[in-house]
Amino acid sequence: MQSTNKDWYLASFEAFEKSLNGEMKSSFHGIRKEAIGRFAELGFPTTKNEEWKYTDVSPLTRLRFQPVLQYAGEGVSKKDIERFRLGIQDSHVLVCVNGHFSRELSAIGKIPAGVRLGGLAEEIRSGNQLVEQYLARKAKYENDSFTALSTAFLMDGIFVRVPDGVVVDRPIHVIFISQNQDTEVVVHPRTLVVAGKSSQAAFVESHVSLSSRPYFTNVVTEIVLGENAVVEYDKVQMDSTSAFHISTTHVYQERNSNFASNAITFGGLFVRNNITAVLDGEGSEATLNGLYLATGEQLVDNHTTIDHAKPHCPSHELYKGILAGKSRGVFNGKIFVRKEAQKTDAKQTNKNLVLSDEASIDTKPQLEIFADDVKCTHGATIGQLDDEALFYLRSRGVGLEKARDILIYAFASDVVDKIKVAEMRETLQAMLHDRLEQSRAFNKN
């Protein structure tokens, strides 16, 4: 039975095109058309595709999601936004409801001159030079069905421009809210961040929902770092447990730039995170960290790629997973070292804690090295809580459950502690506690 609903997406593209009216003539629409053409050729990946070997997308492709063509922020109040601020009191808040930027709900504070924070749609309409230059250029859609789909349906999202030499001292918090009461919807929000030379900024991207109906978020983020730029990009995914979430992040780094990301995955039923960092300038550095905590029927798949294209670049990667209930975890970490990327120092670690018999994990670290003067290591472990550590704690009067919590918490806090936005770090630590309780409750049932 072939019911991948590819045609459904092709048909909804036609409807989408009609809704665009005059905008169809814009230069960007050509890219949309190219992308949908590419999607028509690619279709949805199967498990025969090495990139999707462990993740079957059929639960996602079976459903018929409706695209959201118009902004409708009525169901969301300022109060809701307060709840989603992750404890960060002092931040620039940018809100997207069902993939559409909402100026009313956003709260942008005082920003240095030249910085642009706002919706992507208006930037596309006004013909922003940077948008022309970078949008859909860094996130290649030629070989990726979901990026192609996202590019085809690209309407709105977030645009951030930090000019040369400017430091944005408060974190920029992007909140993606899903709000669908009546239908299953699909949203394709896009974020474009252009950080100029010697600029500095910290981002938090969070995904939340106000409804329990299934929805599909297909988010693509493109980040460009100029020379000496420093960017931290943290992603906290707290979608509802019936949500489908595919996120693709492409980072492009120039000379001596520094990029760090922390991807925290708590929510979603079906989650796939792709992150690619291209170190395309000497001396640039990338740090990719991740934590995934899955329980129930969740599937969390993390694919990371670090592409060392130029010499003298260090990269660090630490991904940790905790799998309880009937959850499934997948990790694939690729490190490419190109021919000219001598003196590369790449380190990758993936550690997994399997807490229940029903849970499973497939991990595949991968090194592809074409240069000789390099230091590359990767390590992967899969295991349980250390019996001796448990015994030690219990011998000191800590109950079994508490002792387990302490150890799991310690395992996870490795990643959480690396987050630089202090207020959020505390919120996440608290959330981690809650999540652990939930997973324990699930195990008991």
Next chain:
Amino acid sequence: MSTETNTIEQLANKEYKYGFVTDVEQETIPKGLNEDVVRLISDKKGEPEWMLEWRLKAFRHWSSLERAQAEPRWANIKYGPIDYQNLRYYSAPKNRPKLNSLDEVDPEVRRTFEKLGIPLEEQKLLAGVAVDAVFDSVSVATTFKEKLRELGIIFCSFSEAVKEHPDLVRRYLGSVVPYTDNFFATLNSAVFSDGSFAYIPKGVRCPMELSTYFRINARETGQFERTLIIADEGAHVSYLEGCTAPMRDENQLHAAVVELVALDNATIKYSTIQNWYPGDKEGKGGIYNFVTKRGKCQGKNSKITWTQVETGAAITWKYPGCILQGDNSVGEFYSVAVTNNYQQADTGTKMIHLGKNTKSTVVSKGISAGHGQNSYRGLIKIQKNATGARNFSQCDSLLIGDKCGAHTFPYMEVKNSTAKIEHEASTSKIGEDQIFYCKQRGLSTEDAVNMIVNGFCKEVFRELPMEFAVEAQKLLSISLEGSVG
């Protein structure tokens, strides 16, 4: 550095030591593959009906695979299309009388073996090695058979086993690598020429290392050996396999299948030195080595150890694996793979944990030099019922020169929460400070490199039987000569 480069280059330019063609009249069949060829092979070998049936089943399956273009393409290797109809599927030295002693062996053939240093002569026999020499598909002579027979050990060529021990062959053939396993294993099942068969009865510890040498001789002949080793309850056997092939321009296809079966408390140790012709310095010629090797730890407390030293072949595609079915069974894999010039290797192992408290260890050392591309591809799979499974994997790569590549593709699939899996990989080059240190103490650059490389591979060489360990070290230094500059 330039003078060093020169000396090393000279060493590198050494010709392939084993490149010569033996002039023996060959009995061959026309090129191509069809049902008649399969029947002809079977007929020439005087096989019983059931064997022919099995071959035909495999052939039909292979034809459907070929039509569907199901030749595996996922490996990290590049080669042109193989024209399977342009190969000869059978070749044997002509006029094969039954041989009772070595004197009866064709002197030309014997000289070939002598040049290769195969211990077929009397003095080598005294060294305690029983050799079943496969010379282009047909077993030429089998030694030490008598002595082994006293212990009830069966060690003979595969075709002989088909005739004389049909029960054992029928019971175990295809039980580890079914004829539907993969494209090349299927091809092998249809047209396999010969190979070795060993059966170690209950409680017997094989008193000597069993050994076979494979050699491709006739032009454009794919060699398709099939080896089956069965260790009955409590038995213990160590098996050595070594390969050298003469220099050829056309790429030759080698698609072998090895099946090991270990019953309760049995131990099988399988060591390979693979030194097929790797092609010349421009990457012309060389053997395509597409091999399926798998062992099944069927019984409790059984153990299978694979040790391999892969220095030859233009392309190596090989994943000796263990199915750890019996409780407490152990699988081990030790490998050194060297790629120099334009060699490509995609090799590794599969450890499938099914039984309780099963353990596996993987140590893989890859060395890439010249334009060589070396990939480690390993699968560790812990099934749901494999409680208490344990795995440790380590794969290290050494890069020599800036045109080569080293890649690792480890897969870990875990479905049981009690499993403990550790995987480590590192990639590095020989440090200039290390070389400097050695040279300061009066060693030449190539000696220093040899020493460092040997140290790098020590964990694997330690697992090899004595005589192989020596040969392995020699081979390694020959294959790597000229790669440092």
